Amino acid sequence: MRRTLTLLVAGALVAATGCDRQPVAPVQEADAPAPVFNFNNNPDGGSLHIYRSENYAFFVVYDDATPLAAVLSSTPDCGGVLEPADVQRVVENPYDFYSSQIHELLVADPINIFIVDLSAPGACFGQELVASGTGKLVSTDNDLLTVLRDNPNHNAFGFRSSGKVVDMDGRTWHFNGLNRFVWDGDDFATLKATEQFNLKPTGN
Numbered sequence: 001m002r003r004t005l006t007l008l009v010a011g012a013l014v015a016a017t018g019c020d021r022q023p024v025a026p027v028q029e030a031d032a033p034a035p036v037f038n039f040n041n042n043p044d045g046g047s048l049h050i051y052r053s054e055n056y057a058f059f060v061v062y063d064d065a066t067p068l069a070a071v072l073s074s075t076p077d078c079g080g081v082l083e084p085a086d087v088q089r090v091v092e093n094p095y096d097f098y099s100s101q102i103h104e105l106l107v108a109d110p111i112n113i114f115i116v117d118l119s120a121p122g123a124c125f126g127q128e129l130v131a132s133g134t135g136k137l138v139s140t141d142n143d144l145l146t147v148l149r150d151n152p153n154h155n156a157f158g159f160r161s162s163g164k165v166v167d168m169d170g171r172t173w174h175f176n177g178l179n180r181f182v183w184d185g186d187d188f189a190t191l192k193a194t195e196q197f198n199l200k201p202t203g204n
Helices: none
Strands: 050-055 058-062 068-073 085-091 102-124 127-141 155-167 172-183 192-201
Touching: 058 155, 058 172, 058 192, 068 127, 068 155, 068 172, 068 192, 102 155, 102 172, 127 172
Parallel strands: none
Antiparallel strands: 050 085, 058 068, 068 102, 085 102, 102 127, 127 155, 155 172, 172 192
16 A cells, blocks of 8 residues: 655754864665655545545456457556555545445556456466556546436546556566446446557567
């Protein structure tokens, strides 16, 4: 999980006599952890409408032109890191959670990216692992529990992810993927999807 970090700044005092001043070595910032900037660093002001937590993300995006798919996971299923995602939910009516409109924002940074070949069996989710690496994923949902209530709005949800992966020959690739969905919240026949899968060599 992305934990809230406090950057500790160390000050150095130099004792000087008369004009005899000694140079002070600069503080090595590389030794200090970098601060993390996301919504978990911001105060919620005690609002009953805002809920923040951690969760494990798992998404898949397919390439229409090839048998490749990208599995985006917070857990090291085929190697990688274990890093839960940050989740924020804004609830319209905190006293009636399940009948409220809930806006969800999920940020997974880093997230594992596993590129698998769906036409070849292997050890990564039962498929051959083609490349792997890490990146960032952002998922949004404007009405998380729309199926549980009457609603006048369309439900829009989905994710965007990007990062770098390395294939079995050591070549580096840039990946980005997108899955977006919109529907009226009642009739699944109205569901419209936009899916993108891009994998390009970086030249390294």
